[in-house]
Amino acid sequence: MAKKDYYEILGVSKDASTDDIKKAYKDLVKKWHPDLHPENKEEAEAKFKEIHEAYEVLSDPQKRAQYDRFGYVGQPQENVGGASGQPFNQEDLFGGFEDIFNMFFGQGMRREENVSRSLRGEDIYLTIQIDVRDVLYGAEKEIEYTRYETCQACHGTGAKDGTSFKTCPKCHGTGVVRVQQRTFFGVVTTQTTCDMCGGSGKIITEKCPVCGGRGKVIVKKKIKVRIPPGVDDGGRLRVPNGGHAGDNGGPYGDLFVILRVRDIPGIKREGRDVYSEVDIDFAQAALGTEIEIDGLEGKEILSIPAGTQPNTILKLRGKGFPSPNGGPRGDHIVKVNVVIPKRLSKDQEELLRRYAEISHTGVNSKKHGFFR
Ligand SMILES: [Zn+2]
Numbered sequence: 001m002a003k004k005d006y007y008e009i010l011g012v013s014k015d016a017s018t019d020d021i022k023k024a025y026k027d028l029v030k031k032w033h034p035d036l037h038p039e040n041k042e043e044a045e046a047k048f049k050e051i052h053e054a055y056e057v058l059s060d061p062q063k064r065a066q067y068d069r070f071g072y073v074g075q076p077q078e079n080v081g082g083a084s085g086q087p088f089n090q091e092d093l094f095g096g097f098e099d100i101f102n103m104f105f106g107q108g109m110r111r112e113e114n115v116s117r118s119l120r121g122e123d124i125y126l127t128i129q130i131d132v133r134d135v136l137y138g139a140e141k142e143i144e145y146t147r148y149e150t151c152q153a154c155h156g157t158g159a160k161d162g163t164s165f166k167t168c169p170k171c172h173g174t175g176v177v178r179v180q181q182r183t184f185f186g187v188v189t190t191q192t193t194c195d196m197c198g199g200s201g202k203i204i205t206e207k208c209p210v211c212g213g214r215g216k217v218i219v220k221k222k223i224k225v226r227i228p229p230g231v232d233d234g235g236r237l238r239v240p241n242g243g244h245a246g247d248n249g250g251p252y253g254d255l256f257v258i259l260r261v262r263d264i265p266g267i268k269r270e271g272r273d274v275y276s277e278v279d280i281d282f283a284q285a286a287l288g289t290e291i292e293i294d295g296l297e298g299k300e301i302l303s304i305p306a307g308t309q310p311n312t313i314l315k316l317r318g319k320g321f322p323s324p325n326g327g328p329r330g331d332h333i334v335k336v337n338v339v340i341p342k343r344l345s346k347d348q349e350e351l352l353r354r355y356a357e358i359s360h361t362g363v364n365s366k367k368h369g370f371f372r
């Protein structure tokens with residue numbers, strides 16, 4: 001994916017508020033909507049798409065934070081069998097625009113009906129749990145789910161054998177009817193979907209017995225997805241065409257696999273680095289030691305140098321997570337708590353009193369009963 005400066009595209013500063021971003025987006029989509037630039041439609045479309053892409057990232061706090069940190073958003077999208085790598089499709093884009101358009105101008109200003117005869121299938125969202133190891137090294141997972149697929153018996157037409165139709169008398173098989181409308185943008189001739197045949201141009205005379213005329217059947221599907229190393233908790237993988245079948249032979253929707261990374265108690269992740277805390281006693285802090293702590297891959301040895309102070313930060317280099325962009329793994333950062341004992345045995349107390357004596361530091365005398 002080419003690196004783009006989303007802030008520059010929207011013409012806002014890096015610290016712009018969500019409202020500023022929304023306003024900039026609103027102004028820009030009005031300016032660059034492809035229908036307003038019939039003479040250089042291609043350029044306007046590219047520009048419009050770019051604006052939409054920038055807005056989608058910067059208006060979402062999580063995506064924006066990821067973009068600020070990594071300079072891009074999303075995981076490398078790989079799926080077994082080949083991904084298109086296309087970040088948007090027309091339906092998403094213009095569907096999104098329509099929503100925004102209606103939000104700003106109200107339903108009354110809606111100026112164009114969807115003229116497509118076929119409708120793209122719905123997306124499917126699936127959440128799966130993955131382990132820390134999967135994030136460290138990447139993994140391939142088999143996923144089972146159900147979805148609508150195009151009925152093979154009627155080729156998605158809903159008509160028996162795919163042939164039991166007659167031509168729609170209202171649109172004469174074109175699936176669309178033309179309408180002239182006076183709108184906000186002037187007089188516009190639009191095509192609308194024929195209501196009699198639903199845009200297919202044909203009327204079914206006998207329904208397909210396999211799918212009952214729906215053109216779609218429920219199918220249990222098994223696929224493999226590759227999880228790239230370094231994915232975030234909540235990250236998602238897109239499997240193009242993994243969603244439901246469309247209507248009237250429309251394309252499949254996408255499957256989004258949302259990844260939930262199982263926690264390791266006591267370990268917190270922040271980007272590539274992970275954080276935890278450990279308690280040691282003051283003898284260990286003063287004399288130094290090696291202790292075992294919980295790491296991402298089981299036990300790790302942490303060296304405590306002699307003279308370690310409370311709240312010292314120690315690092316296990318390369319024991320964090322990898323970055324989705326590659327490069328070395330992050331670090332495991334450990335905060336060391338030096339714990340002062342609340343109770344002492346007789347021997348311990350005696351030794352500490354001796355210690356205080358040699359160090360010439362005053363302590364409470366025994367009769368105060370401070371320690372017992
Ligand atoms: Zn069928």
Ligand SMILES: [Zn+2]
Binds near residue numbers: 168173174175197202
């Ligand atoms: Zn029709």
